[in-house]
Amino acid sequence: MPNSRPSVPSQAKQSLMSLLLQRHADAARQTVSRIRSGPLTASLISLVIAVAVTLPASLLLISLNLQTHLGKLNETSEITAYFPSDLPENRLSEISEHLHTQFVGIEVSYVSTALALAQLNEVGAFQLILDSLDNNPLPAALIVRTDEPSVATARKIEKVLLNLAEVELVQLDTLWLQKLLAWLRLLDSLTSALTIIVVGGLLLIIGNTVGSSVQNKREEIRIIKQFGGTDAFVRRPFLHFGFSLGAAGGILACLLTAGFGHQLGIAAKALALLYQADFVVVGLSYGQNVTMILLSASIGGLAAFFAVSRKIASFGL
Amino acid sequence: MIEFENVSMRYGPGREALVNVSFQINRGELVFLTGHSGAGKSTVLRLILGLETCSGGNLIVRKTRIKDLSRSDLALHRRQIGVVFQDHQLLHDRSVGDNVALPLEIAEFPQREVKRRVRAALDKVGLLHKEKCPPDHLSSGEQQRVGIARAVVSRPHVILADEPTGNLDPELSANIMSVFEQFRSVGVSILIASHDNFLLSQFRHRTLTLDHGRLRSNA
Numbered sequence: 064m065p066n067s068r069p070s071v072p073s074q075a076k077q078s079l080m081s082l083l084l085q086r087h088a089d090a091a092r093q094t095v096s097r098i099r100s101g102p103l104t105a106s107l108i109s110l111v112i113a114v115a116v117t118l119p120a121s122l123l124l125i126s127l128n129l130q131t132h133l134g135k136l137n138e139t140s141e142i143t144a145y146f147p148s149d150l151p152e153n154r155l156s157e158i159s160e161h162l163h164t165q166f167v168g169i170e171v172s173y174v175s176t177a178l179a180l181a182q183l184n185e186v187g188a189f190q191l192i193l194d195s196l197d198n199n200p201l202p203a204a205l206i207v208r209t210d211e212p213s214v215a216t217a218r219k220i221e222k223v224l225l226n227l228a229e230v231e232l233v234q235l236d237t238l239w240l241q242k243l244l245a246w247l248r249l250l251d252s253l254t255s256a257l258t259i260i261v262v263g264g265l266l267l268i269i270g271n272t273v274g275s276s277v278q279n280k281r282e283e284i285r286i287i288k289q290f291g292g293t294d295a296f297v298r299r300p301f302l303h304f305g306f307s308l309g310a311a312g313g314i315l316a317c318l319l320t321a322g323f324g325h326q327l328g329i330a331a332k333a334l335a336l337l338y339q340a341d342f343v344v345v346g347l348s349y350g351q352n353v354t355m356i357l358l359s360a361s362i363g364g365l366a367a368f369f370a371v372s373r374k375i376a377s378f379g380l
Numbered sequence: 381m382i383e384f385e386n387v388s389m390r391y392g393p394g395r396e397a398l399v400n401v402s403f404q405i406n407r408g409e410l411v412f413l414t415g416h417s418g419a420g421k422s423t424v425l426r427l428i429l430g431l432e433t434c435s436g437g438n439l440i441v442r443k444t445r446i447k448d449l450s451r452s453d454l455a456l457h458r459r460q461i462g463v464v465f466q467d468h469q470l471l472h473d474r475s476v477g478d479n480v481a482l483p484l485e486i487a488e489f490p491q492r493e494v495k496r497r498v499r500a501a502l503d504k505v506g507l508l509h510k511e512k513c514p515p516d517h518l519s520s521g522e523q524q525r526v527g528i529a530r531a532v533v534s535r536p537h538v539i540l541a542d543e544p545t546g547n548l549d550p551e552l553s554a555n556i557m558s559v560f561e562q563f564r565s566v567g568v569s570i571l572i573a574s575h576d577n578f579l580l581s582q583f584r585h586r587t588l589t590l591d592h593g594r595l596r597s598n599a
Binding site for chain 1: 429431451452455456457458459460461463469471473482483485486487488490491530
């Protein structure tokens with residue numbers, strides 16, 4: 064009665080670790096020789112991968128920095144209460160003290176009508192209008208800042224201020240922040256969408272490169288199959304090749320993103336100076352860089368896997 | 381070791397490469413396969429190797445029915461067979477030594493063992509001094525001997541050879557036949573497809589003669 068399967072050659076039995084090492088050392092050796100035989104192609108493909116990966120990585124860098132900076136802004140709530148311009152200053156001091164007794168960790172600053180006018184005068188566009196006025200139309204204001212990020216606290220302060228008979232208007236100034244956060248979420252969505260497009264593009268680029276490489280080795284693959292090479296044996300050096308292309312592209316992308324972050328830092332610093340603010344662009348962390356390289360390499364490996372499998376099937380071996 | 385039971389091979393309507401072929405090759409037997417061009421010799425070799433599946437009948441190699449094998453088992457089956465191709469089929473971007481090492485690398489032999497066996501196989505065919513050479517620097521006869529070294533290096537249970545002495549002079553042919561004889565004497569089954577009348581008359585072994593896909597004689 065015939066057996067269902069042939070026996071495994073006993074000569075091939077060796078420790079699993081040394082077998083794995085030997086397999087991958089052989090595949091790595093073949094990858095090195097493949098890159099050596101076409102260094103320009105491999106370099107160009109790595110550069111294309113790097114540029115593609117740098118796009119979402121740069122958006123991520125912008126998004127992370129904005130989130131960090133807006134996070135700081137979000138930690139302080141600002142409530143502005145406007146009072147009639149003729150309200151005596153000592154009444155405003157009383158209100159300020161009242162707020163201090165009710166809430167801990169708040170900062171109340173008084174903006175007199177004169178000070179408000181002076182601030183508005185600094186804005187050149189309003190100067191002509193203000194000069195044409197007979198008297199100062201601006202109200203006096205109390206600006207309350209709280210260190211607590213809680214919106215509830217801000218709402219409580221707003222309620223206390225609204226209960227004051229003298230108050231004309233109370234503004235809880237978080238709307239602009241909410242709008243900015245909405246833009247930031249849009250930026251995150253764009254980053255995610257771009258990442259998906261880039262991953263798709265990389266799968267095609269690396270798949271096509273590895274596919275051409277497999278096509279060039281068709282004769283060799285045919286001979287290997289005739290001597291009992293499995294699909295995995297045929298695939299292994301190409302997987303290493305795809306993985307190496309991806310990893311090289313990932314490393315280059317890290318460098319490009321760092322360069323972009325540096326340039327962005329210079330521009331942002333100049334812009335922040337105009338606003339008398341301090342804005343330092345923080346680059347991607349060590350972990351994020353390693354993740355980027357590993358992701359890029361994995362995409363390379365995955366693209367190679369599909370490309371080789373498809374080619375082997377098309378060869379009909 | 382190898383058993384053909386009414387094996388037929390049809391490539392399409394009216395294109396029958398083999399018709400009800402039955403024969404057996406025992407362990408440690410050397411058999412010649414002869415016949416005119418297109419008689420079906422290559423088909424027999426390709427069926428044994430599992431490169432094609434027969435349209436009818438049963439083909440059993442080492443108690444294994446070839447058409448029942450999965451893709452991965454087929455790979456294991458091929459590792460037990462050494463093949464010599466008429467057109468050598470060497471990899472020209474690798475050295476002679478690396479070409480001979482190929483079946484051992486596929487079977488994942490340890491590197492030290494690979495080096496030892498490659499040198500032994502090349503020594504058997506008289507080409508040890510060419511180990512580092514690219515195949516292109518060798519004559520056709522030498523390339524044929526590299527192909528033979530590659531076929532025997534993994535000490536297979538079965539050796540299939542398609543015109544192994546086609547490019548060799550009588551002295552080298554005799555030399556190669558003595559290599560096959562050594563393997564036969566230790567239990568390897570060998571099937572040699574050949575037109576070479578000198579070879580067939582010089583070495584007395586059972587000869588299977590194919591004619592238009594039919595087995596005409598088995599003597």
